[in-house]
Amino acid sequence: MSSRLKRVAHDKYHRNGVKESSRIIYGLDEAGQACTILTMTTTETESYWDKIKDALMDEIPASRFDAWIRPLTAHCDDNGLTIKVPNRFFLDGLKASYGKRMTELTASLLGKETTIIYDVDTNLAAAEETSQPKSEVVKTESNVDGYIDPRFTFENFVVGSGNEFCHAASRAVADKPGESYNPLYLYGGVGLGKTHLINAVANELLSKNNTRIAYRTGERFTNELIQAIRNGSTDAFRNQYRKVDVLIIDDIQFIAGKDRTQEEFFHTFNALYEVKKQIILTSDRSPRDLTNLMERLRSRFNWGLVADIQPPDLETRLAILSSKAELAGIQLDKDVAHLLASRITNNVRELEGALTRLTAHSTLTGRTIDIAFARHVLRDLLHEEVRAISVEDIQKKVASYFNINIREMSSSKRSRTIAFPRQIAMYATKELTSLSLPEIGSRFGGKDHTTVLYAVRKIDAKRKDSDDFDEEMDRIMALLKQ
């Protein structure tokens, strides 16, 4: 550039954080006066917030970026950065991990010190839930209509008592769709793996051949039908289902009591069944217990195989925890796994949720996940579970297990045959109830809290020393929870 020309760069940030960059070239006119020779203005649509996100994306692992930063709704202008978060828990985590760095990035962009305003907006969580109904928004494969969750496979499904029948039936259907069991109807309580299994069937089929699959929840099936009726497009609605090889409906109970939806589903069912296309259904209840279901549908649901899934036993819960921990890349202490598995008994989703919560807290605070930490972080969850077990129950069951009289639980006899079961009962009371050491002592015939502490420590140490004893304690604890 000639020395008579001068270039000035001027960046202006609009209130929405959008950057407008001007490049102005000044020169001299014929009379030697300064004049503007050229002005170029470009607007960068990337806002301040985009820039902050870009910087963070470069700095932190992708999984953490996806978990903490990507979902944020934020706005940054000359006044600073405002971030909306769905709840306090998220807020604490976000602040602890990235608050400082985001403040620095904002300050460097705005050229001044600034603080971040966090806005807890509980509608966000609700909106997220309703806008992304479980397993359905996206089309993943061209031959899939609906969303099959790639994380749910047979490989990472832990088989144990409670789910082995459903698992075997699902496997059989994945091997020979339309032939083995049609329809396959899986039912059972909340969070026990029904959705996992039906996705596993779909994933298996997709990995082998070009099966065309439609995957819906009962709710979405119903909503689509309502929409189709409104738009006068019921033919198109029908046709989309008639051309698939496998139709999967999760939570079919949703259509009960909705006559038009049942009618439509009845015809879809017949059309597919007649040409040996596989139908897979899940529900929270057996067909018999689905009230307000048309009799002709109820009988059809029973034509193939109806399989119920039961809560996993302790061993399976421990195996599930270990598998989930491995998937998450964390080492889960045996005692902690035990605590979770023995307290959270009826819902695998809750078990998984507890693990996620522990991992998140541990990552954020840098603390090791040990028993005390787990008890603290999960106090609400564990507390709820323990209330149901009474000291009397524990004493009665432990006494009967060791074949001693329940009165000995409160006696002061010190012979090993009596003292040892009593110590086990004290330990179990500490583990399974929220009573303090002095309270436990008083329930065991007015013993001092140090006696209880001694018992708890002794059993704890013995469990660590001996695998056989540890296994026996597993059995006893499971018994106490029944």
Ligand SMILES: Nc1ncnc2c1ncn2[C@@H]1O[C@H](COP(=O)(O)OP(=O)(O)OP(=O)(O)O)[C@@H](O)[C@H]1O
């Ligand atoms: N046996 C198992 N092995 C591994 N993961 C499991 C098992 N059972 C359940 N899960 C996990 O528990 C969570 C809940 O399971 P899923 O969504 O399949 O439950 P569900 O029975 O469909 O519950 P809902 O009726 O509430 O929809 C999932 O993350 C799933 O992977």
